[in-house]
Amino acid sequence: xLEFIQHLVNGLSVGSIYALIALGYTMVFGILQLIxxxxxxxxxxxxxxxxxxxxxxxxxxxxxxxxxLIAILFAMVGCAAVGYLIERLAYRPLRKSPRINVLITAxxxxxxxxFSGQLLFGSDxxxxxxxxxxxxDWSIGELRINPLQVIAFGISITLMTxxxxxxxxxxxxxxxxxxxxxxxxxxxxxxxxxxxxxxxFMLGSALAGAAGVLVGLTYPKIEPLMGVMPxxxxxVAAVLGGIGNVTGAVVGAITLGLAEEMLVGxxxxxxxxxxxxxxxxxxxxFKPTGLFGxxxxxxx
Amino acid sequence: xxxxxxxxNTLATGEVLLSFKDVGVHYGxxxxxxxxxxxxxxxxxxxxxxxxxxxxxxxxxxVSGLVKVSKGSVTYKxxxxxxxxxxxxxRKRICQxxxxxxxxxxxxxxxxxxxxxxxxxxxxxxxxxxxxxxxxFPRLKERRKQNAGTLSGGEQQMLAIxxxxxxxxxxxxxxxxxxxxxxxxxxxxxxxxxxxxxxxxTVLLVEQNALQALQIAHQGVVLxxxxxxxxxxxxxxxxxxxxxxxxxxx
Ligand SMILES: Nc1ncnc2c1ncn2[C@@H]1O[C@H](COP(=O)(O)OP(=O)(O)O)[C@@H](O)[C@H]1O
Ligand SMILES: [Mg+2]
Numbered sequence: 001x002l003e004f005i006q007h008l009v010n011g012l013s014v015g016s017i018y019a020l021i022a023l024g025y026t027m028v029f030g031i032l033q034l035i036x037x038x039x040x041x042x043x044x045x046x047x048x049x050x051x052x053x054x055x056x057x058x059x060x061x062x063x064x065x066x067x068x069l070i071a072i073l074f075a076m077v078g079c080a081a082v083g084y085l086i087e088r089l090a091y092r093p094l095r096k097s098p099r100i101n102v103l104i105t106a107x108x109x110x111x112x113x114x115f116s117g118q119l120l121f122g123s124d125x126x127x128x129x130x131x132x133x134x135x136x137d138w139s140i141g142e143l144r145i146n147p148l149q150v151i152a153f154g155i156s157i158t159l160m161t162x163x164x165x166x167x168x169x170x171x172x173x174x175x176x177x178x179x180x181x182x183x184x185x186x187x188x189x190x191x192x193x194x195x196x197x198x199x200x201f202m203l204g205s206a207l208a209g210a211a212g213v214l215v216g217l218t219y220p221k222i223e224p225l226m227g228v229m230p231x232x233x234x235x236v237a238a239v240l241g242g243i244g245n246v247t248g249a250v251v252g253a254i255t256l257g258l259a260e261e262m263l264v265g266x267x268x269x270x271x272x273x274x275x276x277x278x279x280x281x282x283x284x285x286f287k288p289t290g291l292f293g294x295x296x297x298x299x300x
Numbered sequence: 301x302x303x304x305x306x307x308x309n310t311l312a313t314g315e316v317l318l319s320f321k322d323v324g325v326h327y328g329x330x331x332x333x334x335x336x337x338x339x340x341x342x343x344x345x346x347x348x349x350x351x352x353x354x355x356x357x358x359x360x361x362x363v364s365g366l367v368k369v370s371k372g373s374v375t376y377k378x379x380x381x382x383x384x385x386x387x388x389x390x391r392k393r394i395c396q397x398x399x400x401x402x403x404x405x406x407x408x409x410x411x412x413x414x415x416x417x418x419x420x421x422x423x424x425x426x427x428x429x430x431x432x433x434x435x436x437f438p439r440l441k442e443r444r445k446q447n448a449g450t451l452s453g454g455e456q457q458m459l460a461i462x463x464x465x466x467x468x469x470x471x472x473x474x475x476x477x478x479x480x481x482x483x484x485x486x487x488x489x490x491x492x493x494x495x496x497x498x499x500x501x502t503v504l505l506v507e508q509n510a511l512q513a514l515q516i517a518h519q520g521v522v523l524x525x526x527x528x529x530x531x532x533x534x535x536x537x538x539x540x541x542x543x544x545x546x547x548x549x550x
Contacts, residue, residue, distance in 0.1 A: 174407070174411055174414065174415060175415070175418070177404070177406060177407060178404050178415055180406075181404045181405065181406050181407070182404070184386070184398070184402075185402040185403075185404065186415075187365075187366070187385070187386035187387045187390075188364060188366070188386060188390065188395075188396050188402065189387075189390065189415045189416060189418045189463075190387045190391060190418040190419025190467065191418055192385075192387045193387065
């Protein structure tokens, strides 16, 4: 039982990180029908921005929750800017181009970010500064929990709640949902669709940036290719939940995180990374629309 | 202008609101409209009729900026609007209920209406405007919290018109509002279009339902394969043998 709860905590914590990344995939897909393959690399940039911010402000000298929040804030703003530029420079010129051109461009942007990262930061792993260092593990009875995991989970959930609020309760969110339904209809309302698309990229990238810092905090080795695997897994999570569906992305990500953790804990520790791909294949074979996805039908 | 008719109109103030001059639109290599010329005067209902594929929707899309004009010009109140972005044209108080209604089926009825007011000039009238929509279309009030995807076809068309009105249009563009609806509902929609016009809005109405459209319109423009074949006062078109044969099934 104790072991199970331990795995549960780990799974939720990993899953919430996947969720932060998966949300960006799913929002961008929802609005442009585009798989932004560079998204995992934005998450990597988030970790590096967090690291440089921590070094610059010497956040590790006074580790605190405040220091962590500052690093997250910088990573989010920085990644939002990167997301904006990616959309503006790489994807917007291709708005009316065939899908395959855009897809190839997405792969190109991803490689560009990865190799630029290697060039700029060096390809050897860097140590993420300890900007938040809770004293010891929390124990409840015999259960020991790493507070970092709890904090990371809490911050993820908070950010996702804010995102839900933006999407479902604000004017911007309503515009995002309208644009994702149909660009032409949205522009007939007077909605500046390009700006809304930019905002979508910025929001998704900001969440990935936060994820980068949270991972840097819990697994403090960061390197320019660190975004590849979590990016792929978050993509699988988004597909599992039904790509384009925001709630689906969160549920898919938490499910994947838990499943991985249980697999590793009880059965086959070496197959952690294989699970995501097995899930992807199964979903594509049996329910390509994912758990929450639905085919949109238009009444005529 | 066609040679056969000179427009006369009871309501028109004479001021030309919208003007098409030799407008052409291409989809790739396909020329969907080929040198279309007509005017819409303030206060009028002008109906654009013609068979399927004649270029009616394309003409409306050229007004609202959803397609780029490849020749000629569209002017509104004397200002060229062809090739402005669609979301900027809405701000000039030109609102459209597009072909297929264009309802956001993933949003609630009320959210759809709110979006219609996105570019409205004065946000303080939002509540009153909403009430006005519900007066025109009581069905929508009952269903305001419902997902728009659950509405019937007729209700969706009403929502499309109500939503376009939320943007305070001076010029209202309607693309086949009667399409696929039961006769009683069509009747009701046409009554409402007339009422909206009497409240002072100019209407450009695209219809395949030529008879009913001409009965409520002041002016008619007949399109055939991307060209204007005849235009003039609706009453004259209704009486013309040519139009009766081709479009009124006689
Ligand atoms: N998106 C498009 N791409 C290519 N051709 C189109 C497109 N939309 C319309 N057309 C063509 O343009 C012509 C006019 O179409 P349309 O304006 O929709 O006519 P209508 O509304 O009168 O039925 C038709 O021949 C149609 O096939
Ligand atoms: Mg049409």
